[in-house]
Amino acid sequence: MIRNIISASDLSPAELQKLFERADHYRTTRMLKKFPLRRMIGVTCFYQPSMRTRFSFESAILRLGGQYIGTEAAGMFSSAIKGESIEDSTRIMAGYGDFIVLRSENAGDAAKAAAVSTVPIINAGDGTGEHPTQAFLDLYTIEKHFGRGKEITVTFVGDLKRGRTVHSLIKLLAAMHEKLVRVREIICVAPPELQLPDEIFADAQHIGTISRVHWLSPEILGLTDIIYMTRTQREYGQVEFDPSAFTLTPERAQMLPETSIILHPLPRNDELPPAIDFDPRARYFGQAQNGLYVRMALLEMLMKK
Numbered sequence: 001m002i003r004n005i006i007s008a009s010d011l012s013p014a015e016l017q018k019l020f021e022r023a024d025h026y027r028t029t030r031m032l033k034k035f036p037l038r039r040m041i042g043v044t045c046f047y048q049p050s051m052r053t054r055f056s057f058e059s060a061i062l063r064l065g066g067q068y069i070g071t072e073a074a075g076m077f078s079s080a081i082k083g084e085s086i087e088d089s090t091r092i093m094a095g096y097g098d099f100i101v102l103r104s105e106n107a108g109d110a111a112k113a114a115a116v117s118t119v120p121i122i123n124a125g126d127g128t129g130e131h132p133t134q135a136f137l138d139l140y141t142i143e144k145h146f147g148r149g150k151e152i153t154v155t156f157v158g159d160l161k162r163g164r165t166v167h168s169l170i171k172l173l174a175a176m177h178e179k180l181v182r183v184r185e186i187i188c189v190a191p192p193e194l195q196l197p198d199e200i201f202a203d204a205q206h207i208g209t210i211s212r213v214h215w216l217s218p219e220i221l222g223l224t225d226i227i228y229m230t231r232t233q234r235e236y237g238q239v240e241f242d243p244s245a246f247t248l249t250p251e252r253a254q255m256l257p258e259t260s261i262i263l264h265p266l267p268r269n270d271e272l273p274p275a276i277d278f279d280p281r282a283r284y285f286g287q288a289q290n291g292l293y294v295r296m297a298l299l300e301m302l303m304k305k
């Protein structure tokens with residue numbers, strides 16, 4: 001059976017636990033003895049710009065002994081520019097590679113590709129939809145810091161409407177609640193026009209407390225274990241709002257508990273000033289690094305013979 005990763009809820013708690021164990025292995029083992037992707041070819045097809053996701057997938061493939069073919073700016077450098085559908089392009093790519101890592105412009109594209117593909121599809125971000133592998137590495141980073149037992153309050157800040165990493169991480173937290181993670185509260189801080197979509201809000205309601213608020217207040221900062229900052233996704237259209245209510249200034253960072261951590265999927269804009277990088281609670285570069293280990297573990301899991 002072909003195993004696709006389209007949504008953050010596509011792995012069971014047991015699979016995610018195994019994934020994290022293997023990520024630990026890859027984090028601590030430099031010289032691999034086994035190469036699970038030997039003689040395999042992955043396709044990395046990216047219609048939108050990417051630095052972390054594409055490079056970490058390509059590095060993961062090479063480190064696991066596989067090879068890849070691929071393109072960035074696929075909208076220009078693939079037959080999409082001649083009007084080819086995502087389905088037709090997928091059928092062709094599936095004939096040349098053993099799995100496809102796909103980043104596309106529209107929510108739902110990864111599912112469309114999976115519907116016609118003869119090889120696994122890994123959703124590396126589908127427009128404003130989801131970005132499941134980012135959520136896996138986010139949760140891995142959270143677990144590395146807090147372990148399993150602690151009840152966590154997660155505060156998401158920024159463009160929660162169009163930020164696909166937020167959609168996937170909230171879905172994952174909801175799916176893993178009381179299984180791999182204990183969530184006390186999710187707080188969504190965004191201007192009204194950029195708030196979390198209703199479907200995702202509804203998905204997470206069984207956790208207990210999920211709320212939508214319109215500014216990053218001292219009270220919220222004081223309750224937060226994980227602050228997950230995001231940039232405004234301007235590529236999907238301009239929205240006018242006052243960014244000062246959603247910026248993690250050094251003054252605001254002081255109000256976060258000492259035991260908290262600061263995450264960001266990156267790239268960042270003004271919402272996360274470089275001054276914060278010197279804060280010991282800043283974990284976003286380590287978070288991006290974890291992407292390599294988690295993607296190695298994921299490719300190994302999906303491609304196991």
Ligand code: NCD
Nearest residue numbers: 052053125131165265266267
């Ligand atoms: C994110 C994405 O592409 O959704 N980047 C990433 O993969 N780490 C976040 C973003 O672009 O804002």
